[in-house]
Every structure is written in structure tokens, then in C-alpha cells.
Amino acid sequence: MGTMPRHLAKVPGLRFAKMLGSGFDFGLKPNFARYGLMAVWDNAADASHFFERNEHWRAFQERSHELWTADLLPLQGHGLWDGTNPFDYAPRADAPAEAPVAVLTRASIRLLRSWNFWRAVPPVSRAVQQAPGLLAAIGLGELPVIRQATFSLWRSAAEMRQYAYGQQHEGRHKEVIKRTRQEGWYSEEMFARFRVLATRGTWDGKNPLLLT
Template sequence: MSLLATFTAVRYTPRRAGWGALHMATQRPLLARTPGLRFARLMGSGAGIGFSAVPDPLLWTLFAVWEDEAHWESFRDGSAVMRQYAARGEERYTLRLRPLSAHGRWGGEAPFGEPSLKAAADEPVVVLTRASIRLSRAARFWSRVHPVDETLRGNADLLLTFGVGEVPWLRQATLSVWRSAEAMRAWAYRTPEHAEVVRRTRAEGWYSEELFTRFRLLGTEGTLHGADPLASLGTPDP
């Protein structure tokens, strides 16, 4: 079985912003009946570069894991969920992803199994970091977000990033696209602000659950703010 993950961002106009929230609240039963869909999360987004306490009411997202590409294509081309996005959303942008490695749980599940692959040295890597933040540690977590986000601004190796969440302030995730795995590691391990957050996360038990996953970028579909922000990368081999 060759699992495929997809991350779809739907942008709404200010006049239709309410449709995004309504879709998130009502699409779960539709997703539950979707053939070949192993795992799915509907999420809002934040206005920051990474984790964000300020919501963006115009951007809503769907992260999904499929048994194979054929099931994704069937969903993309014929599902009620995608018809709703097309009818009410201004734009739709999807990343197609192949899981390379995964550590942790999401809602008690391991949505990708236990993949053990490596990215090529010259290919981009997509990273999903997801955490359930303990209520008693939320203030400490959010006090450290801004300094870390500032280290990302202007980073030429960070090609695209989304801050998303299932529950505001408590169940948060980031999905980021890096020029290479080495570039991502250089930032993660050599940036003092981020290293300090990692240390305190472990020492103080900020999270009740977390998941860290790397993906190969298989391709993109659609536009975001009028263009494909990853168009210059082309489409790698699966």
C-alpha cells in the first residue's frame, strides 16, 4: 500500500468567510463516508508564519491520508466536500505528499504507520509538526511562539508555511516546506530560540500528545493568492 497524504487550503473572500467555518463544522459526516480515506482533520488557520494565536477567518484547511492516489483523485473530482469548496471558496490549493518518517500520535492514531524513508539531499522536504498543548502549560507555550516565528521570517530556505489548528490555542500544527532536509535541520537545531523551546517542552511537559512527520512533495494543485507558491520546484518523481 502506497499511502498518499494531502493538505488542502481553501481561501474565502471576506464576504464568504462564514462558509469556511460552516464547512469545518458540517463536513465530518461526509468525510466519514469517503472510500479510501484513512484519516482526516478539518482545521482553521492562523495569521502568523507558524503557530499563531490570531485566527485567519479566510483560510481553512483539510489534511487527509489516503490508501492510494486513485482514492484522492476520486474525492477531488467527485466529492460533495470538494464541490462545496469550489462553489463557495475563492481559491483551492493542495499539496500531495508521500510520508517519509513519522514519530508520535494524532488523536491517539498513527495515521502514516511507521514509514522509514529518507529525502534525497537536493529535494524539498515537507514537515508537519502537531501538538496537543496542556491547558496548564498554554501560557508558557504561547509566550515562546513569537521569538521562534521571528527566526523564520526572511529565511530563504523556508518556501511555504501554514499554521493550523483543530482547537484554538490548544491543538495546533504547522506544515512547512523547506528547500532541503539539511536546511530544515540547520534551523531546527542551530537556532537558539527554537532549541530552547524544544528543551522546555521536554523538561516541563508542555504537550499531552505530539506528532512529527516528514514528507516528500509529489506535486501541487491549484493556486493560493493567485499563484502556485511552489511552482518553481516543478514536480518531482514519486
């Protein structure tokens, strides 16, 4: 994890990449057995070449008993990650309501606001894990406590929107969003939504969304 970023900086066609750790149940307790790579590519050929032939990625594979990969097409991305929007592509047609989608959120949390942030996490994480249509979700992070992200996979765009904007969770969800603005929790934040093109491998022993 410590040495991989400098190798990634030399990979042809790799526009933007982050190595991410994870926590148990979206919380502060780190999970030293699970990690993520978020990568933005110039084209599919460069991505395939990396995952098939890169010696450093192969070393990760040799140390892993499970791998899951998703090929994603950005549909919407607003906000910044390290001062840039890696998903700022030309507008694309939205995913059909019944098509699967993935969602990435990330934020740099102001240190003096981190306690308020982490106190608000448990009820929201419990709600999302019980949401109809959720296939998988994980809390990720660049740095402990202050640079956090979430990745979630949904059976359909309609079910994702129902969780985000429906009445069942609207109060809790809207209240947290309101507090982030009023109390200035974040120095930087981003939201991105993707169409799922393909998935392979396993996540907790199964592929939560097997597409061909």
C-alpha cells in the first residue's frame, strides 16, 4: 500500500488512481484484510494491459485470497478529489431506471469537525445496509479519520434513488447533509455515480452482480 502509488504514477493510460484502506461497518476500526484500488483510465485497452500484465498488480493478486473488479462508466460526478474531478466527462445518457449502478462518495473531513462526522455515521450506515436493492457496500479511506469514502453497488438506479430521496430514509439522510453544510464538516467532497458495465471475481465469496 505504501509503495504502490509511485508505481501507479508510471502506468501508461492511468489518469487518476487511489489506493484505499477499509474499516469494519463503515466505522473507525480498520480492516487490515481488505483494500481497494480506484482507477480512471484513458481507455479500456490500457486498463486491461495493467490488470493482466503489471508486475506490481500481480504481486497484490499473489497476496490475496479474493479479488472483485467492476468496470464502470461515469454518469455523474460533482465535487473535487485532490483539487480535481476525475469523473468530469462529457454528459452521457443516464442509466435506465432498472439498470445497476454504483455510487462513490468521498470527503476530506476537517479535523475539528471529525468527532461530529463520526457520531453521525452509525445510524446512516445501518440505514443504507438495510436498504432494498443494495447489493454491496464498503467504507474506504485514503487516510484514517479524515479522508473517507464509501462505495456502494445497487441492483437498479431506481432503488438507489429511492434510498437517497425516498420518504423512508429522507429525514435521516437530509439531516446529515444539512449538518455537513451548516457545520462545515468537509474541506473537500465528491459524489459520483456510474453505470456498471461488467464485474468479475468474488466479494465475500460471491459476485454480488454478475454481468456479462
